[in-house]
Amino acid sequence: MKEAEKPxxxxxxxxxxxxxxxxxxLSLAYVGKTMSGAYMNSMYTQIEKQFNIPASLVGIINxxxxxxxxxxxxxxSYFGAKLHRPRIIAxxxxxxSFGCLLISLPHFLFGRYRIESSISQWENFSVVPLCLVNxxxxxxxxxxxxxxxxxxxxxxxxxxxxxxxxxxxxxxVDLESVDAEDITITATDAxxxxxxxxxxxxxxxxxxxxxxxxxxxPKSLVKEGESNExxxxxxxxxxxxxxxxxxxxxxxxxxxxxxxxxFLKALFCNPVYMLFxxxxxxxxxxxxxxxxxxxxxxxxxxxxxxxxxxxxxxVYNLPVICVGYFFGGLFMKKFxxxxxxxxxIAFWVSLLEYLLYFAAYWTVCDTSPVAGLTVSYEGxxxxxxxxxxxxAGCNRDCDCPLKVWDPVCGNNGITYVxxxxxxxxxxxxxxxxxxxxxxxxxxxxxxxxxxxxAILGQCDGEENCDKMLHYFLVLSLVCSFIFSLAAMPGYMVxxxxxxxxxxxxxxxxHGLASRVFAGIPSPxxxxxxxxxxxxxxxxxxxxxxxxxxxYDIVTYRWLYLGLPAVLRGVSYIPSALILxxxxxxxxxxxxxxxxxxxxxQDKEQEALK
Numbered sequence: 001m002k003e004a005e006k007p008x009x010x011x012x013x014x015x016x017x018x019x020x021x022x023x024x025x026l027s028l029a030y031v032g033k034t035m036s037g038a039y040m041n042s043m044y045t046q047i048e049k050q051f052n053i054p055a056s057l058v059g060i061i062n063x064x065x066x067x068x069x070x071x072x073x074x075x076x077s078y079f080g081a082k083l084h085r086p087r088i089i090a091x092x093x094x095x096x097s098f099g100c101l102l103i104s105l106p107h108f109l110f111g112r113y114r115i116e117s118s119i120s121q122w123e124n125f126s127v128v129p130l131c132l133v134n135x136x137x138x139x140x141x142x143x144x145x146x147x148x149x150x151x152x153x154x155x156x157x158x159x160x161x162x163x164x165x166x167x168x169x170x171x172x173v174d175l176e177s178v179d180a181e182d183i184t185i186t187a188t189d190a191x192x193x194x195x196x197x198x199x200x201x202x203x204x205x206x207x208x209x210x211x212x213x214x215x216x217x218p219k220s221l222v223k224e225g226e227s228n229e230x231x232x233x234x235x236x237x238x239x240x241x242x243x244x245x246x247x248x249x250x251x252x253x254x255x256x257x258x259x260x261x262x263f264l265k266a267l268f269c270n271p272v273y274m275l276f277x278x279x280x281x282x283x284x285x286x287x288x289x290x291x292x293x294x295x296x297x298x299x300x301x302x303x304x305x306x307x308x309x310x311x312x313x314x315v316y317n318l319p320v321i322c323v324g325y326f327f328g329g330l331f332m333k334k335f336x337x338x339x340x341x342x343x344x345i346a347f348w349v350s351l352l353e354y355l356l357y358f359a360a361y362w363t364v365c366d367t368s369p370v371a372g373l374t375v376s377y378e379g380x381x382x383x384x385x386x387x388x389x390x391x392a393g394c395n396r397d398c399d400c401p402l403k404v405w406d407p408v409c410g411n412n413g414i415t416y417v418x419x420x421x422x423x424x425x426x427x428x429x430x431x432x433x434x435x436x437x438x439x440x441x442x443x444x445x446x447x448x449x450x451x452x453x454a455i456l457g458q459c460d461g462e463e464n465c466d467k468m469l470h471y472f473l474v475l476s477l478v479c480s481f482i483f484s485l486a487a488m489p490g491y492m493v494x495x496x497x498x499x500x501x502x503x504x505x506x507x508x509x510h511g512l513a514s515r516v517f518a519g520i521p522s523p524x525x526x527x528x529x530x531x532x533x534x535x536x537x538x539x540x541x542x543x544x545x546x547x548x549x550x551y552d553i554v555t556y557r558w559l560y561l562g563l564p565a566v567l568r569g570v571s572y573i574p575s576a577l578i579l580x581x582x583x584x585x586x587x588x589x590x591x592x593x594x595x596x597x598x599x600x601q602d603k604e605q606e607a608l609k
Contacts, residue, residue: 034157052546093211162314324484
């Protein structure tokens with residue numbers, strides 16, 4: 001009796017099959033890529049503040065990431081299926097790693113971040129411009145199974161990215177050179193900048209490590225369970241391809257390339273595929289624009305720090321998306337859903353989530369009023385985009401700078417743009433504990449207290465802000481779960497609308513279209529619209545206009561929630577057309593089955609699934 005044949009050592013890598021090594025490495029590469037993307041999306045507001053740029057420019061920076069993708073994605077998706085995939089993946093991971101290093105360079109090249117303030121920073125003494133009218137003395141302060149693995153990795157990666165971003169946003173940007181005691185602002189201040197560069201270095205390391213195993217993997221892998229005999233056959237069919245001379249390699253490349261245009265034409269003539277691209281562009285535009293500016297939305301609407309906002313987004317949204325992917329895929333596999341049924345499930349489940357989305361308009365929180373911007377100096381509610389409304393009778397003779405954003409909170413509950421604009425005539429205390437006293441503008445609101453004073457920072461918002469934030473996050477959790485249930489059926493419609501030989505190229509063109517028409521422009525026009533709601537711009541050291549410090553939160557809310565609602569609403573038009581086309585196609589194929597011989601019916605029914 002012959003001994004059982006042992007597995008070939010050539011198909012092992014450190015006692016693990018090379019196929020498993022490939023899947024684990026690919027999952028790590030997905031984690032690194034998606035972790036980097038999620039981290040950058042979370043940190044754009046920090047970059048905006050440090051370099052004093054508007055949200056529209058942040059959108060351009062965001063979209064530029066996709067420009068690099070679109071230059072290569074179509075060709076890589078087409079040729080990558082026929083060339084040495086592991087080495088192409090390894091090269092991609094290495095390039096992404098060096099790209100992350102380049103992104104972090106501005107922090108080291110531009111020097112220390114200077115907080116916009118009426119108090120001079122990082123000196124042994126500080127000078128506070130107070131209201132000098134009638135004052136002679138001022139007190140100065142001191143200072144498939146495998147495809148299931150990959151979908152899970154695409155959720156784990158963003159989750160780790162959000163956690164890393166939350167941790168880094170809590171650290172001050174110049175943590176390596178500034179003493180914590182010298183910082184006079186808190187993490188909830190509009191001028192706070194987290195250590196965004198630190199997490200990028202971590203992402204660069206992860207991507208570099210993820211690419212290493214791919215350099216040592218072969219061009220093709222033998223499936224587990226194949227006999228040695230079948231392995232020998234597959235080896236014979238693979239080795240000659242790897243040992244071709246240059247002329248044969250050129251001929252093979254030509255043969256590969258000559259079908260490019262016919263494949264492209266076939267995709268453009270596929271109505272279901274083209275309509276699905278339209279849906280993706282509209283839905284991805286809405287999603288990408290929202291996620292790019294969601295940390296800023298939570299900061300502005302609910303008064304949260306960037307660190308808390310990023311952490312809450314990650315915790316409330318990403319785990320349920322992973323669960324939704326899993327159950328959506330499990331449902332598809334268990335009930336053997338055909339393409340028409342998958343399209344119906346994706347349409348109605350997505351529509352249910354879309355209707356629930358509108359409840360976000362009721363999660364309203366009023367932040368603290370700011371004199372001259374959202375209320376008058378007498379405390380009357382009014383919204384003003386004009387700079388001259390910062391002046392009033394109580395501070396008109398104080399000769400205050402209007403460009404500086406250095407907010408103080410009066411003990412009447414109203415925020416003032418600076419101590420000088422609050423009419424404060426004296427100060428005491430040090431660091432974060434500075435108290436401004438004898439503030440005439442605080443008294444102008446009819447505040448009865450004899451001690452009309454103010455402290456550093458904006459006043460807290462309404463007490464119901466935390467409750468409304470909780471409602472908003474629970475709503476986003478439910479919506480994320482429901483929408484993710486529709487993701488797998490929707491992806492199935494895309495895949496099954498393509499012929500087997502078109503799938504790799506079709507998925508690549510789909511990704512290219514989503515980047516060109518959604519990934520690049522959506523953050524730009526979202527950012528430009530958000531900029532139109534700015535009430536108070538910061539100032540740069542050279543005197544130019546910097547990043548926005550405060551927004552009209554009501555208009556901001558309507559634009560931020562309304563634009564995605566419009567984009568997603570339009571996407572249901574091509575969705576309905578796909579259902580009509582697939583229904584018509586199903587009826588015609590059913591008629592063919594009725595007229596076909598009995599032995600052909602089983603094969604046709606399998607093709608429909």
